[in-house]
Amino acid sequence: MISLAFRAAAEVEAGAADDAAATIIEWKRRYPQALPVEIFLSFYTAYARQQEADQLAASLQKAGAPMCVIRRGTPIDMRRRALSSI
Numbered sequence: 001m002i003s004l005a006f007r008a009a010a011e012v013e014a015g016a017a018d019d020a021a022a023t024i025i026e027w028k029r030r031y032p033q034a035l036p037v038e039i040f041l042s043f044y045t046a047y048a049r050q051q052e053a054d055q056l057a058a059s060l061q062k063a064g065a066p067m068c069v070i071r072r073g074t075p076i077d078m079r080r081r082a083l084s085s086i
Contacts, residue, residue, distance in 0.1 A: 004030070005040060009059035020063035027065070036068040037061065 004027040012020035037060045047053045061067055 002045075005037075005056075005060060005065065008063040008065060009056055012063040013059050017063075024064045036066045038068045 004023055008020045008023040008027065011017075011023060037057055041053050041057055045053065045056070
């Protein structure tokens with residue numbers, strides 16, 4: 001799971017959004033009970049600076065990884081708002 005998370009983050013930051021989305025699909029297929037990104041970061045990664053963990057979380061959110069919290073103004077939040085207005 002760790003390698004898939006880092007791969008998805010790297011792909012989305014490199015501009016390969018389709019590859020990142022495919023990696024997230026693979027992550028969800030292999031680990032259907034996968035932890036949300038925030039929990040994953042809390043238990044399986046360690047960084048000297050908080051900004052590194054924040055960047056990884058932002059990259060994974062951009063790639064479509066499962067998240068605990070939907071942040072306002074993100075594509076996920078906008079999609080949720082659009083669907084709720086239907």
